[in-house]
Amino acid sequence: MARGRLRVYLGAAPGVGKTYAMLAEARRRRGRGTDVVAGFVETHGRPRTRELLDGLEVVPRRVVPYRGTAFTELDVDAVIARRPQVALVDELAHTNVPGSRNAKRWQDIDEILDAGIDVISTVNIQHLDSVNDVVEAITGVPQRETVPDEVVRRADQVELIDMAPEALRRRMAHGNVYAPEKIDAALGNYFRVGNLTALRELALLWLAGKVDDQLDRYRADHGIRGTWEARERVVVALTGGPEGDTLIRRAARIADRSKGADLLAVHVASGDGLTGADPAHLVRQRTLVESLGGTYHQVVGDDVPTALLDFARGVNATQLVLGASRRGRVAQLLSRGVGVTTTALSGTIDVHLVAHEEVSRGRRPRSPGGRLSGRRRTAGFALAAALLPLLTVLLRTAQPDLSLPSDILLFLVAVIGAALAGGLYPALFAAVAGSLLLNYFFTPPTYRFTIAERDNLLALVVFVVVAAAISAVVDVNYRRSREAARARTEAEVLSTLAGGVLRGQSAPRDILERLRETFGLTAVTLLEREPGTAETPGLHGDPERWRIVATAGGPPCPAPRAGENEIPISEELVLVMRGRTLRAEDRRVLEAFAAHAAVALRQQRLSAEAEQVRPLAEADRMRTALLNAVGHDLRTPLASAKVAVDGLRSRDVDWSEEDRDELLDTAAESLDRLDRLVANLLDMSRLQAGALGMSPARVAVGDLVPRALGEVGDAEVRIRVPDTLPDVLADPALLERVLANLVGNAVRHNPPGGEPVAVTASAHAEHVEIRVIDRGPGIPPAARDRVFLPFQRLDDRSAGTGVGLGLALSRGLTEAMGGTLTPEETPGGGLTMIVSLPAAGTAEDGAALPGPYRFDAYRFDADRASGRAASDP
Secondary structure, three states: OOOOOEEEEEEOOOOOOHHHHHHHHHHHHHHOOOOEEEEEOOOOOOHHHHHHHOOOEEOOOEEEEEOOEEEEEOOHHHHHHHOOOEEEEOOOOOEOOOOOOOOEHHHHHHHHHHOOOEEEEEEEHHHEHHHHHHHHHHHOOOOOOOEOHHHHHOOOEEEEEOOOHHHHHHHHHOOOOOOHHHHHHHHHOOOOHHHHHHHHHHHHHHHHHHHHHHHHHHHHHOOOOOOOOOOOEEEEEEOOOOOHHHHHHHHHHHHHHOOOOEEEEEEEEOOOOOOOOOHHHHHHHHHHHHHOOOEEEEEEOOOHHHHHHHHHHHOOOOEEEEEOOOOOHHHHHHOOHHHHHHHHHOOOOEEEEEOOOHHHHOOOOOOHHHOOOHHHHHHHHHHHHHHHHHHHHHHHHOHHHOOHHHHHHHHHHHHHHHHHHHOHHHHHHHHHHHHHHHHHHHOOOOOOOOOOOHHHHHHHHHHHHHHHHHHHHHHHHHHHHHHHHHHHHHHHHHHHHHHHHHOOOOOHHHHHHHHHHHHOOOEEEEEEEOOOEEOOOOOOOEEOOEEEEEEEEOOOOOOHHHOOEEEEOOOOEEEEEEOOOOOHHHHHHHHHHHHHHHHHHHHHHHHHHHHHHHHHHHHHHHHHHHHHHHHHHHHHHHHHHHHHHHHHHOOOOOOOHHHHHHHHHHHHHHHHHHHHHHHHHHHHHHHHHOOOOOOOEEEOHHHHHHHHOOOOOOOEEEEEOOOOOOOEEEOHHHHHHHHHHHHHHHHHHOOOOOOOEEEEEEEEOOEEEEEEEOOOOOOOHHHOOHHHOOOOOOOOOOHHHOOOOHHHHHHHHHHHOOOEEEEEEOOOOOEEEEEEEEEOOOOOOOOOOOOOOOOOOEEOOHHHOOOOOOOOO
16 A cells, blocks of 8 residues: 655744645645545634634544543544545644553654555644754743654655744734734744744745755656756865865855855865875864855765766755866876866866965975985995895806896896885886896806897896886885875874864863874973064064963973974964974874864863853843743732722722722732742842851751641641651751742642642651652653752743742752752652751650651641641541
8 A cells, every 4th residue: 555645834933824724725625526534623713724624524533531631632543444535634743642542643644644645734843853942042932842854854745834924923913823812922922023033044944955855866866967056056175285265265255146055165085095185274174164154075086076076966066166276287288187177077067266376386295204214215225235246246156057037037136125125216226237237247248238139138128127117116105105104193193183172172281282292392382472462563563472372391482483393373373392393294283283272272262251151141041030930920919919909998989898808818918929929039049149047956847847838728738747757957947938839839730639749758867858749740850950940830830820939949948958859750640859858866865856746638728827737646
């Protein structure tokens, strides 16, 4: 059976018309004779959406009971049993009620698709996993229901339902999205113009990426290798030379002129890894590309033009930027070079050959890392000078027994030995000298530099040619092995260095110390030019002055010229080394160390700036949270008290004594609530300032718990405190507030009709633990620390339930008394808050203990406001 097709309507925000578009498409298909049913469609009470749903067949929803409440969900089995051609399933990212077959609705849709039924669904951009954190940063609203991007990317069709922010806000103001009482709050918070504009851009960018993926798949499936200029992409080729900066900036300007085209930089490394590229230049150029909004790539290929074009065609590039050749004219006559070859093979890709300063300087000299030392070359010449006469004497002694070909082979062995010892030039010397010795001593007529027979002449010529060829091969092989060993060593050093910097584990001094150890230097210093100074006094400022940013080893170098080696990093930074003069071939690694030291310095300074800004950001966050959270809670009791007082002052109404008492009670209750709120805020500020006064004393938990429940109301609370429980060392008033906050929070979240909240206490070594246990929804482990932040709520209750200070204040007060407050999951579901305090005494040491409390049930009402508990001995 063929899998069904999925069509998704994507929106930037609620209310743009996704469900409306889905229903309109369903009606259009039904008009063409397609069998369409509504599996799950949420109209949100919008009349126009409801009108489109009327007349469509609706599959009954499945009822799922959960914690005493009945919820309705998509009935997957009913939809599959009905077997329509198309099923409408709204809200792709919806989370199903616990107890459902699948956790997410998109998993239900997968089952329907597997049954061969087409599905039309809807989703908002904020529900996609990849942008969920971005949306929260923009709007300040976390989205708990998400769907993996891959689910939407697999859809056969994704259609954006677009609407300008102003148009959406007008729809909301006209009451077409939310109920009238919610409009003002929505327009002032989530649905601000800036938020909607950012969400709209996110949706457009995500959909553009989806379209790119579809285009790439289509071109791959149909074997299309030509460039389709559906979108401008500029690729710049980097060799690892200093001209790369110029090429990147030129390519960025080309991309900007092409209406914001994509910028990609690529470096082609040869298959053997011996590219001759400068790692320091590549590190700097990668940073430059990324700062300009581009991306950096590296590919491996033996043929540079082919590798470049394969990469460009693979990313569907339209333009390719190359640097002009630095080779000399003779070399260009012998070989066309990368630029000319790439242009000839580019096809529909435009190739830009950019001139740069390095052209006039010629080709970068080959790294001398594989060159033999002068001592080795001298040893090679000495070996040849000693071995050839000795070999001649030995062969002259054995002359009657050996023929000329044998003599030639033995001289060839001597040439190879000279090549192994000293390289190409001693080997060529040995080949020429050996041919002369063979001619003079072993080729008739002997003792004369003449050759009578043509075969002997040919043998000597072949000897010289073979000797020269073998010498060249041996020399090249030696050079390559030295270069490979050096490249491997450099790669290991740079890999370790880069890994530490990228992980943020290397400070500038650590990098300098590693550089000093690697090259055996005495001191390495990173200098920074002081602001307002310049090398030329009077022209740009005062004479240049340098300050030491980081140093390793012996006494630091106070100025660039104080060491034997210096590596300029930028106009403001320079790396100075003292100890010995380093070779030119070491400069690549030195510049890489310098670049990484600059990056580490920048990371260190950014971290320091972040640390300085963090208190300000935290204060701003707290201020914003306070205003958002306290606004409602301050206004509500004030408004209630004002209404009550205004009513009492009114002379137009003749209040009865009962009504007057009720108004007075309302005003008193509102003012008490306001007083508690202000007290909590003051205590929190004292806690944060470290100015909270305490009076520690021995406290009997059994006496304190009933008093702490005075604000619970008529909710049932079970108390179990052993009569042998030790006293605790705490401030009685503060501990009472802690327990009152915890029990009140537990009562609010405990499900009605279920098992009541319980308060238990037990002794553990030198501590006493008081547990407040509820059977509510609990808190996910990842969010348990967040509930103790001021002005935070993890539920969806109204703002009237408090400002989110209760748990934060409770933890702060508990820790101020030397205890701890930790959350833990209640077995069977719910949350347990554990207050651990130091014990003040035990029954064995004769300390006073509380009376024999055995509370099984505890209920407060107006008649027992004093806190006396009903005991059941």
